[in-house]
Amino acid sequence: MIPFSLPKRNEHLRILCLGAHCDDIEIGCGGTILRLLEENPGATVQWIVFSASTVRAVEFRLSSHCFLGDDNARNSQAHSFPDGYFPHVWKELKDCFEQLKGGASPDLIFTHFRDDLHQDHRIVSELTWNTFRNQLILEYEIPKFDGDFGSPNFFVRLSEEICRQKVRNLLENYPSQGDRNWFTEDTFRAVLRLRGMEANSPTKFAEGFYVRKMSF
Template identity: 30%
Template sequence: MTTKVLVISPHTDDGELGCGGSIAKFIEEGYEVTYVALSCCEKSIPPQYPKDILSREVKSATKILGITDLVLFSFEVREFPRLRQEILDTLIRLRNKIQPDMVFTPSRNDTHQDHKITVEETMRAFKKCTLLGYEQPWNNITFNTLAFIPLTENYIQKKIDALSCYETQKGKAYLNHEFVRGLALTRGTQIEEKYAEAFEVIKWVIH
């Protein structure tokens, strides 16, 4: 049976930042990967760009990683606390449709209000599968590095190339190629590999 992986990204680019290298690895190994972005952040678009620019950028980025199953929603950025029931209902519909074995979501220690709601509702919606929280140091005061996925240069380069699609976000420090590679080197060193991505274990289900 093919392993089904669901990546839940509160906003476009969160999934690539948190587990882009792992996504590329999973797809190359034959896993079925679905990427869901709950918001395309129209309110946050710089005025010089069209309102749909982030939806275009996420399509380009996920294509580089090899994703063919991309699902985009339009929940309003920074309003997830108000919309949490609708988000839960959406996640339950996704669960019933995809029936994933493994779900990637933000960390429980993520301080962004939209990310906090995403992981809380993910925990409510997905009770029968493994849940891993991905790392985003700019939002994490603490992060429990309890699971690691070793990566090769090829997967890190795909992650960097995918993130390069976000022209609208290029000024963000966490999109800097040196930062992306440096974090992967740090996590790789912890498990005596060249590169890795680290995750918080929210729930581990062994079938």
């Protein structure tokens, strides 16, 4: 296994996180974001979700402050596209992605896995690749009933403390998801432990990602 580090730059690291639903980013790459901000305190993070009801938008705001801190949380955005209908509002979603081009170019982008079995997730992944061509894009995974977990080819090792913080933030900030039998501490920790084993992580924990293209 070959370790990889982000190139050192004179300017601060710029990160863009994209998710279909309010808790997707936290589930898929929340630990990695916590680690990146710990190691790069000057990093800027733009955190965008595309489907948020009124209740979940409030949860999203609270969660973004816990994961990002107050300054970066101000860059978070929650749109209100209908959950489950992204293929039918493709044009409107595409317009949102086109607007992202006007901002500062991110160094690193997190988005959904292209083979995710949730149609909203796949659309976000597709539009990410339609919009950005010269950035490192890491595709994250979401556990679900469909059973679409694959074999990631990029791993971020995480400390025990970061894993605890990720899971605690998820459970505390998204009470609306408490009735889902998979939205539990043991589910999230099991994924972190499995990917940690695959990454030969000395801490036993990691998050897994898919990389389609990478040059260095």
